Structure formats: structure tokens, C-alpha cells
Amino acid sequence: MTTQLRKKGIKLICFLLIFCPLFLFFQKLFQAKWIANIRDSSGLTSTWIEYRNLEPDTVDVFFVGTSHVYSAIDPMYIYSESGITSFALAGPGLREDLSYQVLKEAFRTQSPSVVLMDMSSIHFSEQQSEAKIHKVLDQLPITGEKINYALTSNSQGLPPLDALFPFFRYHSRWTNLRVRDFEYASGSLKGGFCRGHFISYKTVPTKYHFNKKVDFTLQDRDVEYLKRIKKLCEENGANMILYKIPAPTWYKSQSKSCEKLAETLGVPWLELYYKRDEIGLDPAVDFRDKHDHLNQNGCEKLCRYLIGYLEENYQLEDQRATNQQWNKDLKKYLRRLKKIKKQ
Amino acid sequence: MSITSAYFVFFLFLLFLLFYLCPVRHRWLVLLAGSVCFYLVAGAIRFLPFLVFTSGVVWICARQIGRCYEALDEKLKAEGLDRTAKKALREQYRKKARRLLCLALILCIGLLCVTKFTKYAVRYLNLAAAALCGRAPFHAEWVIVPLGISYYTFSVVGYLLDVYWKRYSYEPDFLRFFLYAIYFPHIVQGPISRYSLLGQELKKELRFDSRRIAFGMELMLWGFFKKLVIADRLNQFVSAVYNGQSQAGSIYIVAILFDAFQIYTDFSGYTDIVRGASQIFGVELEQNFNHPFFSKTVPEYWRRWHMSLGGWFKDYVYYPCTISHFMKRLNKWAKNTLSERGSRFTAVVFPVFVTWVLTGLWHGTGKTYLCWGIYYSTLITISAAFQPEFEALTKLLRIRTETFSWQLFRMLRTFCCFMGGRLLTRPGSLFNTRRVIWNIFHNLCPWCLTDGTIFQFGLDWPQLCLLAVSILVLWAVSMMQERFSVREALERQNIVFRWIIIFTAIFSILIFGIYGQGYDASAFMYEAF
Numbered sequence: 012m013t014t015q016l017r018k019k020g021i022k023l024i025c026f027l028l029i030f031c032p033l034f035l036f037f038q039k040l041f042q043a044k045w046i047a048n049i050r051d052s053s054g055l056t057s058t059w060i061e062y063r064n065l066e067p068d069t070v071d072v073f074f075v076g077t078s079h080v081y082s083a084i085d086p087m088y089i090y091s092e093s094g095i096t097s098f099a100l101a102g103p104g105l106r107e108d109l110s111y112q113v114l115k116e117a118f119r120t121q122s123p124s125v126v127l128m129d130m131s132s133i134h135f136s137e138q139q140s141e142a143k144i145h146k147v148l149d150q151l152p153i154t155g156e157k158i159n160y161a162l163t164s165n166s167q168g169l170p171p172l173d174a175l176f177p178f179f180r181y182h183s184r185w186t187n188l189r190v191r192d193f194e195y196a197s198g199s200l201k202g203g204f205c206r207g208h209f210i211s212y213k214t215v216p217t218k219y220h221f222n223k224k225v226d227f228t229l230q231d232r233d234v235e236y237l238k239r240i241k242k243l244c245e246e247n248g249a250n251m252i253l254y255k256i257p258a259p260t261w262y263k264s265q266s267k268s269c270e271k272l273a274e275t276l277g278v279p280w281l282e283l284y285y286k287r288d289e290i291g292l293d294p295a296v297d298f299r300d301k302h303d304h305l306n307q308n309g310c311e312k313l314c315r316y317l318i319g320y321l322e323e324n325y326q327l328e329d330q331r332a333t334n335q336q337w338n339k340d341l342k343k344y345l346r347r348l349k350k351i352k353k354q
Numbered sequence: 355m356s357i358t359s360a361y362f363v364f365f366l367f368l369l370f371l372l373f374y375l376c377p378v379r380h381r382w383l384v385l386l387a388g389s390v391c392f393y394l395v396a397g398a399i400r401f402l403p404f405l406v407f408t409s410g411v412v413w414i415c416a417r418q419i420g421r422c423y424e425a426l427d428e429k430l431k432a433e434g435l436d437r438t439a440k441k442a443l444r445e446q447y448r449k450k451a452r453r454l455l456c457l458a459l460i461l462c463i464g465l466l467c468v469t470k471f472t473k474y475a476v477r478y479l480n481l482a483a484a485a486l487c488g489r490a491p492f493h494a495e496w497v498i499v500p501l502g503i504s505y506y507t508f509s510v511v512g513y514l515l516d517v518y519w520k521r522y523s524y525e526p527d528f529l530r531f532f533l534y535a536i537y538f539p540h541i542v543q544g545p546i547s548r549y550s551l552l553g554q555e556l557k558k559e560l561r562f563d564s565r566r567i568a569f570g571m572e573l574m575l576w577g578f579f580k581k582l583v584i585a586d587r588l589n590q591f592v593s594a595v596y597n598g599q600s601q602a603g604s605i606y607i608v609a610i611l612f613d614a615f616q617i618y619t620d621f622s623g624y625t626d627i628v629r630g631a632s633q634i635f636g637v638e639l640e641q642n643f644n645h646p647f648f649s650k651t652v653p654e655y656w657r658r659w660h661m662s663l664g665g666w667f668k669d670y671v672y673y674p675c676t677i678s679h680f681m682k683r684l685n686k687w688a689k690n691t692l693s694e695r696g697s698r699f700t701a702v703v704f705p706v707f708v709t710w711v712l713t714g715l716w717h718g719t720g721k722t723y724l725c726w727g728i729y730y731s732t733l734i735t736i737s738a739a740f741q742p743e744f745e746a747l748t749k750l751l752r753i754r755t756e757t758f759s760w761q762l763f764r765m766l767r768t769f770c771c772f773m774g775g776r777l778l779t780r781p782g783s784l785f786n787t788r789r790v791i792w793n794i795f796h797n798l799c800p801w802c803l804t805d806g807t808i809f810q811f812g813l814d815w816p817q818l819c820l821l822a823v824s825i826l827v828l829w830a831v832s833m834m835q836e837r838f839s840v841r842e843a844l845e846r847q848n849i850v851f852r853w854i855i856i857f858t859a860i861f862s863i864l865i866f867g868i869y870g871q872g873y874d875a876s877a878f879m880y881e882a883f
Contacts, residue, residue: 179869182865185816
């Protein structure tokens with residue numbers, strides 16, 4: 012009886028040993044992917060492959076936030092100008108709860124000195140779109156934190172099982188699988204070299220609405236997660252900074268709330284709206300769409316300012332002479348930049 | 355909690371652990387607790403009192419009837435009574451038992467009728483009132499239809515009648531009886547289990563048997579495949595067509611064909627899932643389907659389709675009807691006044707009509723279901739009454755009845771009869787049925803099948819190909835099941851082959867199944883009855 016039971020136990024273990032890798036393979040195959048290319052504004056999948064391919068402890072600055080971050084922050088430009096290594100850990104409409112998840116994962120391989128949190132996300136309503144959550148969450152491995160997030164994700168319209176296993180959400184993609192899906196599932200897909208930045212030279216003239224009167228209060232959930240992020244940064248020896256990338260749709264009431272919050276958290280508050288003239292931003296030529304995203308011109312202006320700010324306030328190493336991986340990627344990046352500019 | 359949801363799988367896993375960790379003699383209590391939890395989650399807490407009431411009434415009355423018979427037996431044994439006295443005594447106790455039976459039947463069937471028919475009755479009363487006094491004074495919002503009421507009422511009423519007819523003794527333990535009524539695999543959509551089978555199954559020692567558990571899981575897999583891969587995929591097309599997105603007759607013909615497969619895979623898929631789930635706990639549930647599409651006649655079809663309901667109506671309606679005083683008198687009259695065929699016709703027509711109209715009303719309350727009942731009673735009566743003529747015609751046309759082609763023709767004929775029945779109920783109303791038929795004859799539009807129109811109803815080319823393959827698999831497995839037990843045959847195979855089949859089944863369901871966010875997968879079709 013005992014031998015029989017043991018045999019059955021071994022069979023069950025073998026069954027699970029086959030099932031789990033197969034399931035994970037199919038999950039990777041079917042999950043929706045955002046692979047960077049010229050047209051794609053959110054190549055999160057390839058960004059995360061790129062991030063994981065970086066040599067450990069080589070990134071000094073994290074820029075965390077929404078699509079404003081990956082449009083306005085160009086880590087490769089910052090590197091070419093100053094030698095400071097940074098990464099744009101951003102996602103469309105990335106809320107603070109997900110930013111926390113992203114940072115938790117990012118700190119596993121890198122130990123930056125500075126973490127800049129963009130506050131653009133406070134614009135968005137509490138309910139986040141399911142697709143946007145998947146875009147970010149699916150790139151993260153299953154951890155205790157992710158399980159915790161999944162258990163509360165029902166309130167965001169995302170069933171817990173789907174949050175943990177995107178296979179259940181995307182299994183119906185079998186009708187439109189592409190070669191890239193198989194490349195990704197087999198692990199042969201290479202990451203990008205833009206460090207999370209999205210390049211665009213499009214121009215859409217816009218104007219600021221800063222002085223418009225708008226009632227605003229920070230959501231408790233955002234505050235709660237910013238506190239957690241602060242704690243996480245402290246645990247990992249990073250300095251947290253709250254900042255706001257200049258954007259036309261940004262109001263005084265929001266700015267004041269962020270200032271107050273920064274005070275409560277005991278972190279610097281960098282309101283770049285007030286610095287827009289110093290940065291040299293021109294709403295007529297430096298934005299690429301009606302959603303307030305900066306184009307490459309505006310991005311470079313902003314990055315120049317941020318380089319000055321970082322060099323002035325933090326002792327960050329110039330890695331241009333030593334970091335081979337970044338130098339190699341910079342060459343590729345400059346070629347890509349040229350190509351896009353020509354188009 | 356739908357039985358195709360991940361929550362059900364989780365529930366089953368949890369119950370499985372609790373069940374087998376519990377000592378054997380208390381395992382039925384775990385099943386009882388699990389069944390109550392399932393009923394509360396799948397339905398609502400307000401449904402539970404109805405179930406407790408129905409099973410309580412039946413249990414009390416059946417016990418009283420049983421005790422009444424015991425008392426009668428004791429009296430008959432104890433006293434030296436003469437024949438007349440014994441007869442009087444029997445009659446006295448039988449009267450008492452009948453009164454109890456009637457009371458229970460009125461309460462249970464009455465409750466079922468109130469929940470099922472009130473809305474329909476109120477609609478007609480309001481129409482009448484509106485015609486007379488210009489307003490609709492009656493409301494039916496307060497009426498609720500408890501989950502599975504048709505199924506559990508029929509199960510417990512069957513038990514009551516069997517106790518009354520002395521087919522078996524009453525159950526002395528209410529909790530045991532309540533478990534029979536609420537047992538989670540059969541509460542929502544059947545099978546309508548007999549107490550003589552399920553009650554006894556639940557009483558036996560429910561021991562761990564890995565072979566039986568594996569068989570149960572395999573049956574569940576097959577059920578999930580039928581429901582999620584075939585039925586819910588077909589539902590996308592059929593619902594889109596019947597929701598008025600098409601006017602083309604050819605599309606309607608495809609929808610009618612798809613609908614036949616949908617209802618079969620939906621209901622038989624459900625049955626396989628619950629039978630498999632029940633097998634995991636060592637409890638065998640009755641078979642509800644026996645490949646009905648291989649039937650060669652309509653009566654055979656109904657012996658293979660929803661067998662537990664058919665069996666119930668046969669045992670508790672049809673047979674009692676044929677041996678009732680009214681039928682005896684009618685048959686006597688027919689024998690004396692009509693020809694031989696006339697008397698045979700009379701003997702068949704009334705019980706068949708009553709049985710099928712009631713079967714129709716069990717399925718639904720509208721005119722469509724009444725017509726459905728009349729449709730089947732007419733078909734069955736004609737096939738029984740004119741059997742000699744049909745046989746003579748076959749001889750006259752020199753048809754070789756033993757050939758495959760003839761058998762295939764009979765199967766297709768039966769399948770068409772079934773589709774005709776579905777055409778009465780699926781479009782939702784007789785008006786819609788008429789619209790569908792009108793479109794088939796006046797607006798056939800055959801090119802809609804080739805010009806890409808067919809892809810506008812929720813299923814594109816790959817989905818239709820997948821559907822074709824899935825139906826082929828269904829057919830192949832059904833053919834095998836007709837000849838031998840597929841699960842036993844699979845068990846005899848080498849482990850590599852066996853696991854390839856099992857993993858293919860699991861991942862086919864996970865990948866090709868219609869479930870999850872973004873889909874509004876249909877509820878089980880028979881849940882509504």
C-alpha cells in the first residue's frame with residue numbers, strides 16, 4: 012500500500028513537473044506583448060527584457076511614472092551628455108500601486124542612488140484600465156507582493172487569477188500569434204537599447220492651463236503607496252524625489268497637493284512647471300500630441316535641466332569611460348535616433 | 355459560482371482535501387457542508403428556505419407514510435383478522451397514506467408551479483385586466499425562482515412516490531435525506547437522481563480510490579471540452595443569429611444545426627463535469643446522455659437524451675397514466691367501439707400527450723414549450739400508431755433495412771425531428787419561429803455561406819475550422835464510447851501515450867475554451883429550467 016502510494020505520489024509530482032513548465036511556456040506565448048518598434052509607443056515587454064539584461068548595479072537613477080516619463084526622459088541622452096546611467100521605468104497611466112511593484116522588481120538587480128517619481132499619475136481616476144494594468148503587471152514575476160496586489164485587483168476590474176496568470180486573459184490570442192510570440196516564449200527575443208524611452212519628433216502645438224481653477228485631493232491609495240515607495244527607497248539606499256514633468260494639463264491645486272505631500276514624506280519636490288522658461292520649453296513646438304507628451308526636442312531640453320539638477324545635488328559617477336555595455340548601446344541608439352529623425 | 359469557473363475548481367480541490375482528510379464515517383457530513391456552501395454561493399441565501407421546505411415536507415410525509423405501512427404490517431401480523439377486516443384495515447391505512455401523499459404533492463408541486471408559472475399567469479391576468487379596465491393591477495416582481503427547484507423537486511417527489519408505492523423504505527435520517535436533495539453535483543441541473551441509486555451511493559463507505567478519482571477527472575475534462583470549446587463557441591454564432599443580426603435563410607439553417615450541437619454539448623458537457631466531480635468523491639451519478647444523435651427514432655432519441663428526466667416522466671407520469679382508472683375505462687370503451695388500430699391509437703395517445711405536455715411545461719412556461727410538447731407527442735403517437743403502415747411502405751419500396759445507408763437515413767431523420775423541436779423554442783417565441791421559417795423559404799440567400807457573411811456572427815475562419823475539428827473529435831469519441839469504455843481503454847495504454855492525451859485535452863481546453871474576461875460565456879442552457 013505504501014509503495015503504491017509512493018508511486019502515485021511520484022506520478023503526481025512528475026505530472027506537475029511537466030504541467031507547470033508547459034503552462035508557463037503557453038503563458039509566455041499567449042500573453043499580449045509590447046515590443047518596441049518605431050510605431051509602438053509603449054514597448055514595455057522589450058524594455059523589461061532590456062532591463063534584465065543590464066549588468067547588475069550599473070544604473071544610478073530611476074525615473075518612475077506614466078507615459079510622460081518615457082516620452083520626456085531619455086536616459087541615453089542623459090548618459091551621452093553626462094555619463095549618468097538612468098532608466099525610465101514607466102508605463103501608460105502607471106499608478107502608484109503599480110509603481111511600487113515595478114520598483115520592488117527593479118531594486119532586485121540595480122541599486123540606484125536617486126529615484127525620481129513623476130506625479131502625473133494623480134490625474135487619473137481610481138479605476139485604471141485593465142489593459143494598462145496588464146501592460147505593466149505581466150512583465151513582473153510572481154512574488155508575494157504581486158499576489159497581494161492581485162488579491163485586491165478586483166477593485167480595478169482585474170480578476171485575481173488574470174492578474175497572476177495572464178494566460179487566462181489572453182488564451183484566445185491563438186488566432187493571431189506571430190513569430191515574435193514564439194521568440195519571446197522561447198527566450199530568444201532580444202531587448203532594446205533605449206532604456207525605456209520612446210522617441211518621437213512629431214509636433215502638436217498646445218498651451219498651458221495651469222491657472223485654471225480645479226478642485227483636487229490626492230487619493231488615499233496613492234498617498235499610501237507613495238509612503239511605501241519612500242520606505243522601499245530608504246531600504247535600498249536610494250533618495251526619493253517627487254517631481255512633475257511640465258505638461259499643459261496640470262493645475263495649481265494639484266501642484267500644491269504634491270508639495271504638501273512631499274513635505275509630509277520629507278522628500279524634495281521638484282515642480283518643473285515653474286522652471287519651464289529656464290528649461291526652455293515652448294508649448295508650440297515641444298509636445299508631440301494632445302495628451303501632453305513631450306517630443307524629442309522637449310525631452311532633450313528637459314533632460315539637460317535634469318542633468319544639471321542631478322549633478323548639483325548628488326554625487327553621481329560618470330561611467331562613460333568604464334561602462335562598455337552602455338557605450339555599445341549608445342551607438343545603436345544614436346543610429347536609431349538618426350533614422351527616426353530622417354523619417 | 356459556475357461549474358466552469360476557476361472558483362469551482364478551487365472549491366472542488368478544497369472539498370477534496372477536507373473530504374479525504376476526514377474519517378470515512380463522517381465524510382458524508384463534509385459533502386453535506388460542501389453542498390450547502392455550493393448552493394449558497396451558486397445561488398443565494400434566500401433560495402435555501404425553499405429547498406429546506408420542500409425536502410422537509412417530503413421527508414416528514416414519506417416517514418409518516420412509511421410508519422403508516424409499518425403499523426399496518428404489525429397489525430396485520432399481530433391480530434388474527436379475517437380477510438374482510440384485513441381489507442378494511444388496508445384501505446384505512448392506504449387512505450391515510452394517500453392523504454399524506456396528496457398533502458406533500460400539493461405543497462411541493464404547488465411551490466414549483468407558483469415559482470415557475472406566476473409571472474406567466476400575471477402577464478395574462480394583466481392583459482385581461484387591461485382589456486377590461488384599462489390598467490394592469492398585478493405584479494410579479496416578488497416571485498423568485500430558486501436555483502435548481504425543478505430538479506430537486508422532481509428528485510424528492512420521485513422518492514415520495516416510491517415510498518408510497520412501497521418500492522423502498524423511507525429514510526429515517528433527515529440530514530441524509532437533505533444531502534440527497536442538495537448534493538452539489540446534481541442540484542443545479544440534474545441528473546434527476548433516484549433515491550434508490552443516489553441515496554444508497556451516499557450511504558456507502560466513501561473510500562479513497564485513485565483509479566476512480568482519475569476516471570472522474572478525465573470525465574470532467576471531457577465535459578469541460580464539450581462545454582467550453584464547443585458549446586460556448588457555438589453559442590457565439592447562434593446567439594448572434596437569433597438576436598436578429600441575420601435575415602438570410604441559409605444562415606438560419608446553419609444556426610439551427612449549430613444550435614442542435616450547442617444544446618447537446620452544453621448539457622451533456624455539464625453532466626460529464628458533475629458526474630466526474632461526483633466520482634472523485636466516490637459517488638456515482640446516473641448517466642443522463644447516451645449519444646442521442648445516434649438514435650434512429652424519436653422515442654429512442656428521448657431514451658438517450660436527458661435520460662433521468664425521461665425516466666422520471668416514464669415512471670411517475672406515463673405508467674401511472676396508462677394504468678389509471680380513466681385509461682382503463684377509455685381502453686375498454688375503445689375496444690368495444692373502435693377497430694383494433696383505433697383502440698391501439700387510443701391507448702397510446704392520451705398518456706403520451708399528457709407526458710409530453712408536462713415535459714414541455716417542465717422546460718418552460720410559454721406557448722413555445724406547450725407547442726414543443728404537442729410536437730413531440732404528435733411525432734411519438736404517429737410513429738407508434740402508424741408503425742404497421744411504415745413497415746409496409748418500407749417493404750413496398752424494397753428498402754434494405756439492414757444496410758448502413760438506411761440506418762444513417764434514420765439517424766438523420768431523427769436529428770431533423772430534433773432540430774424541428776428546437777426551432778419551436780430556441781428563437782424565443784412562436785412569432786420568431788415563424789420569421790425564421792419564412793426567411794428559410796423566402797430569403798434563402800445561399801451565397802451568404804460563401805461571400806464572407808457567415809464570418810460576421812462571432813466566428814471567423816480559424817474559429818470555424820476549430821469547431822469542425824472539435825465536432826469531429828466529439829463524433830470520434832462518441833463512436834468509441836458506443837463500443838467500449840474510452841477511459842478504461844486509455845487506462846490500458848502506456849503512460850506516455852496516456853499523458854499525451856491528457857495534456858492535449860487540458861491545454862486544448864485552456865487555450866481554445868471560451869472563458870475569462872472579455873467573454874460573456876453563456877450560462878448552462880438547462881440551468882434555466
